[in-house]
Amino acid sequence: MIRVEDLWRTYLMGDHELHALRNVSEEIADGEYVAIMGPSGSGKSTLLNIVGCLDSPSRGRYFLAGEDVADFDEDALAETRLRRIGFIFQSFHLVPRLNSLQNVELPMIFAGIPLGERRVRAESALAAVDLTDRIEHKPNELSGGEKQRVAIARATIMGPGLLLADEPTGNLDTRSGARVLDLLGDLHRQGRTLIVVTHDPAVARRADRVVVMRDGEIAKRVKGTDIGDVASLFEFENLTEPAES
């Protein structure tokens, strides 16, 4: 279970403070599928980065499976990112010089898993996202949808219980986006907790629950199926705006 309490994230911009998160408290149960929506700069990515142990809050507490993450030292944070969390990014973040197989292998290198086992596991992870024939391809030889599927294989390779996706379909056309969402849905059904940051109501609609943020605060919590109402409720001019990077 994920629990954040009274979370603040403050950046100093010159001599005035910018609050990316204000007083955010939320609980996400194991196995839940949550979408975080909100306009650009509403703090949704910041929240995701804190939940993903990439960033730490200026104030407030974050409990991951009951443990206070503030107690984690740098190695423990890296270990958490390695084994318990899988990240999927809007711009894929594949290492350009490495082919699909090597990109999927990356986390296993840092986990110290031997080469032979890495190969086998990476190959089967790529087969699971239907990319067996793209194993030797470098990122620049792959389509956007294929890149995101490689990234999903990489995010799941260490078997994390928590998947975090930041605008996973933001750079994809509708069809490849749908395919990526199907894959994420499958991963959720296998028992993983899934948190997706998105602008897209079509994406959010698949979630069990939608958390709507504005100005660093949680403005509304609704069911995924009720997303249509949310859109009208908040007059989401951003629903059609270009994806944030």
Place this chain on the structure above:
Amino acid sequence: MSLLDLFRFSSHALLQNRRRSALSLLGVVIGVVAVTSLTAIGEGALRFVTDQFASLGTSIVIISPGKNETTGGIPLGIGGIPNDLTLRDTIVLERRIQAVRTAVPISVSTGTISHLERDRQVPIIGATAEFARLQQLEMAMGSFLPEGELDRGASVVVLGHIVARELFTSQNPLGSRVRIGGWRMRVIGVLKERGTQLGMQVDESVFIPTATGMRMANKSSVNRIMVELLPRSVPEDAIAEIKRILIERHDEEDFTCISQDAVMSSLASILGILTMVVAGIASVSLAVAGIGIMNVMLVSVSERTDEVGLLKAVGATGRQILAIFLLEAAMLSFAGGLLGLVLGTALVLLGNALYPAVDAATPLWAIGAVMALSLGTGVVFGVLPAWRASRLDPVAALQGH
């Protein structure tokens, strides 16, 4: 992260950017080439000098009259007048000191040697039969000075290569009569061409028995006594004994003993210091090369900010990222070191082929030092970029800042 994976990952990154990697290690290559070739030249010069001395025989002590000493005040009485070295001194040294194999009295003068209408100004060396062995003189024809009583000066002469060629052109000089000063001498031998050697123009000299030389110069003393020690003797002990006996005979130390060993070792140490200094200067260029590596690694880190952010996001620790970039810098400089060693050695071999007289070879200590230094350069100058990479904030890095 296993060591093997670390190597694999870092080398993969380096090979991906071949041109930049190659350019950054160029500086190291140049530095290492400089160190290897300069120390090789130093070593070659040292060996050249050592060989020259070895050809003179290393266990030789040369005694010359007079004391190399600064004295103060006005000498009182007649004690200040030095005794000359004599043939008798030579005989006594040879007979009384066990460590002495032979003692050769040498007289040196210059004079004119003439044959028919040709004449030539030459150094006239008075010596004995053993001199040929001590100086490793080889005969082109005839024989060297005859063995026998020291004071029996025969009227015979051995010609250096150039002297023989100039006076006799293509004729056979053996048995011919030549005039040296007012003396008629018979040519009994001609030396092989020797070339220039430390301190003596053998090819342009003539050699006569010491006693003959002394008589020609109307002197009762010799200029030098060359003492050859037995191979197993201790030079210091032998010199002490030589001094004791000569002081006993002369009543004072009015002579100077120089052992070939002492001259050689001081020359060798001078050359050694010179080599170290030159190598030290050359290794400064390695430090410059290190700055080049640091620069390239800094560029590499900033270009790969996104990659570093990703590596952190998938669970790499700061230490692992530090290790990756540090190893890249170390591999760059070590590869530069290896390449420099190969090129430097090739250069030395080429130099040896062009100038066979100097047998240059990079000494092992220099190879070890330069490789350690180039590796160390990469590590030292790689620390800053690698540390910077390891401290990158993953969120900012992933956003491309």
